[in-house]
Amino acid sequence: MASRLMWASRAASYLRISVFHRGFASVVKDLKYLDSHEWVKVEGKSATVGITDHAQDHLGDVVYVELPEVGAPVSHGSSFGAVESVKATSDINSPVSGKVVEVNEELNNSPGLINSSPYDKGWIIKVEVSNNGELNSLMDADKYTKFCEEEDGSH
Amino acid sequence: MANPSQLQAHKIGAPLMNQIKLKGVPILQQLHLEECLLRTSSHNWCIINQGTNHPTIVMGVSGKPAELLKIESVLCDQIPVVRRFTGGGTVVLDPSTIFVTFICNKDAVAGLQPYPQPILSWTGALYNKVFQGIGDFHLRENDYVFGDRKFGGNAQSITKNRWIHHTSFLWDYEVRNMAYLKLPARAPEYRLARGHLEFICRMKDYMSRSEFISRTIEAIKTHFSLRSAEAESIETSASFAGIQVKPDNKEFYSIGERLNIY
Numbered sequence: 001m002a003s004r005l006m007w008a009s010r011a012a013s014y015l016r017i018s019v020f021h022r023g024f025a026s027v028v029k030d031l032k033y034l035d036s037h038e039w040v041k042v043e044g045k046s047a048t049v050g051i052t053d054h055a056q057d058h059l060g061d062v063v064y065v066e067l068p069e070v071g072a073p074v075s076h077g078s079s080f081g082a083v084e085s086v087k088a089t090s091d092i093n094s095p096v097s098g099k100v101v102e103v104n105e106e107l108n109n110s111p112g113l114i115n116s117s118p119y120d121k122g123w124i125i126k127v128e129v130s131n132n133g134e135l136n137s138l139m140d141a142d143k144y145t146k147f148c149e150e151e152d153g154s155h
Numbered sequence: 156m157a158n159p160s161q162l163q164a165h166k167i168g169a170p171l172m173n174q175i176k177l178k179g180v181p182i183l184q185q186l187h188l189e190e191c192l193l194r195t196s197s198h199n200w201c202i203i204n205q206g207t208n209h210p211t212i213v214m215g216v217s218g219k220p221a222e223l224l225k226i227e228s229v230l231c232d233q234i235p236v237v238r239r240f241t242g243g244g245t246v247v248l249d250p251s252t253i254f255v256t257f258i259c260n261k262d263a264v265a266g267l268q269p270y271p272q273p274i275l276s277w278t279g280a281l282y283n284k285v286f287q288g289i290g291d292f293h294l295r296e297n298d299y300v301f302g303d304r305k306f307g308g309n310a311q312s313i314t315k316n317r318w319i320h321h322t323s324f325l326w327d328y329e330v331r332n333m334a335y336l337k338l339p340a341r342a343p344e345y346r347l348a349r350g351h352l353e354f355i356c357r358m359k360d361y362m363s364r365s366e367f368i369s370r371t372i373e374a375i376k377t378h379f380s381l382r383s384a385e386a387e388s389i390e391t392s393a394s395f396a397g398i399q400v401k402p403d404n405k406e407f408y409s410i411g412e413r414l415n416i417y
Contacts, residue, residue, distance in 0.1 A: 036315050058270040063341065064217035064242075079314065082216070087243040087297045088271035088311035089216050155268045 025054035025148060028119050032095060032135055033144035034077070039119065040095040042135060047096050047127045051083070053118050054148045059085040062114045065107040065124065072100045074127055076134045081124065083114060092124060095138055102126040170263050172199040172379035174372070182207040182248050183237050185256075190240050192258050193312065193319045200258040200384075201375055202321075203368060206250035210332050212236045213323075215243040215310060222340065229335050241321065243297075243310035244339055251327035253364065255371060258319045264378060269318050271311055278309070278320055284374040290361040296343040299324075303345055304356035326358045326367070 031039040037055035041048045056062065064084040074080045074094035082089045103125050107113060114122040139147060177185065185204050192200050212224060212234055220226060220236060223245045229236060234247075248254075257278070261269040267277055279294030286292035290301035299307030299322070307324045333351040346354055358367065375381055 058268070058272075060271060066216065077315075082312075084215070084217050084242040085271060087215075087241070087275070087309055088313055089240065089242045090271075090313040091315060093315055151268075155266050155273070 025052065025057050026119075027052070027054075027141045027145045027148075029141045031119070032138035032140060033147075034093060034095045034138060035147060036077075036091075036093045038093055038095050040135075040138065042096070042129065042132070045129050045132075046101075047098070047129050048123050049092075049094060049096070049125050049127060050118055050123045051092060051114060052144075055090075056115045056118045056122075059083065059088070059090055061085055062111045065111050065114065067103040067105075067107065068100050068125065070100055070103060074098060074100060074125070076131070076137075083111070094125075094127065096127055096129050096131070096134055098127040098130040100125050101128050169378065169380045170199060170260075172201050172259075172263075172375065172381050173384045174375075174381050175200065175202045175384045177202065177204040179206050179208045179250065180204050181209065182211050182213060182254070183235070185254060186213075186237065186239050189256055189258065189319060189321065193314065193317055196258070197260065199260060199263050199379065200256070201379075201381070202254070202256040202258075203371070204254040204256075205364070205368075206252055207248050207254075208250065210234055210247060210249040210329070212245060212247050212335060214238050214245045216240060217242070218245055223337055225335055225337060232335075234335060239310065241310035241312045241319065243308065244341070245336055246308055246323050247328070247332040247335055248323055249329060249332060251325075251329075251359075253324040253326045253358075253367065254321065255324065256319065256321035259317065261316050261318060269313055271313070274311060274313075274318055274320050275309060278322070281374045281378070282307075282371075284377065285367065285370040286362070295345055298343060300345075301356055301361060305354055306356050306358045306361075324358055324367070325355055326364055328355070328357065 028039065031041050033039050033052065037052045039050055039052050062083050062085050066082040066084070066089070068074070068080045072080070075097045076095065077093055079091040080094050080100070081092045083092060104123050106121070107124065116122070185202070185207070189202065212229065214220070214223060214236065216238065218238055224236065264277060267273055275294065275297060279299070282294075282299060283292065292299065292301055295303070297309055298305040299309070307322050309320065309322050311318060311320045330352060336351060338348070338350065372381065
């Protein structure tokens with residue numbers, strides 16, 4: 001257990017993740033977040049999207065990812081795909097509007113990357129963003145952390 | 156002792172759930188109805204369908220026929236194979252299967268987080284009331300069992316604001332239909348590599364069909380104020396007059412007419 005915590009701290013430091021001692025899900029500082037638990041990393045007109053550690057933790061082991069086609073449109077807050085975990089499919093919603101330019105084909109063979117590396121190897125799509133203004137409606141890391149605490153606390 | 160008025164009074168303020176009772180509606184059409192209601196309605200629904208009209212194999216969203224089915228037998232006997240929009244494994248359904256489906260807004264059940272495990276636990280508690288004192292019922296991993304034998308399989312789909320949980324109950328089944336299924340690679344631990352016939356059991360050995368349905372309805376009423384979407388069970392053309400749905404392509408239609416449920 002102690003060595004796992006040490007590994008977690010080193011990984012957290014590398015990925016610039018805040019780790020909470022109560023075992024809360026990790027949140028990455030430089031990302032933006034939707035209230036349906038997706039994250040987005042924006043670099044100019046390009047965005048990478050995935051689901052958060054909170055989401056993967058609550059969903060359970062991911063066994064299948066339904067990916068969109070490259071070229072498909074996505075819109076802010078709307079579903080673009082789904083993950084299957086044991087008995088449930090769960091929609092994945094896009095934090096941004098635009099066009100899918102790349103999907104993470106690795107997830108076809110290794111859907112568990114979403115569980116083991118939700119912010120890194122478990123990325124789901126890359127998007128050419130059409131409306132950077134929508135980013136203002138997303139939560140930053142602190143707001144998302146508080147959102148998760150409130151959500152978990154109210155149930 | 157509380158009188159009926161007092162007991163009913165506590166239900167005032169309970170969320171409304173529309174109940175649809177069907178009989179022998181083909182499972183593909185039931186799934187169309189469910190997906191339509193999940194994605195385009197803002198109401199809570201409970202659908203009870205007594206049997207599908209023809210033996211049908213239904214796989215989960217990621218099911219691969221070559222891995223899960225004995226394809227030659229399926230083709231030879233012309234058994235329809237359907238892929239549903241929810242997760243989970245493969246089942247063979249027939250006129251003896253009873254389907255119970257809940258489609259809810261994410262805030263319909265106070266304090267329930269809209270994730271797979273909490274939803275499953277909530278349904279497990281509901282069915283605990285249904286099967287109280289009967290046959291050592293419990294929720295085991297993701298299945299409903301009597302002892303260590305499965306009689307109810309579950310699957311879910313969760314959207315941003317709503318969720319569906321549907322169950323196929325093996326009130327009875329044909330042994331020969333189970334022969335279409337291979338042993339799945341992904342199986343619950345408690346299955347312990349048992350073949351289908353050693354793993355499942357028949358609900359009719361524990362409870363009559365009518366008692367199951369009436370107990371289920373009573374259990375639902377402890378959470379919801381239940382309203383029938385139609386006056387009686389449907390055996391012929393379904394009428395859903397007044398229920399208008401608007402799918403993503405912006406067309407309005409009556410569920411019954413569009414799905415031609417009969």
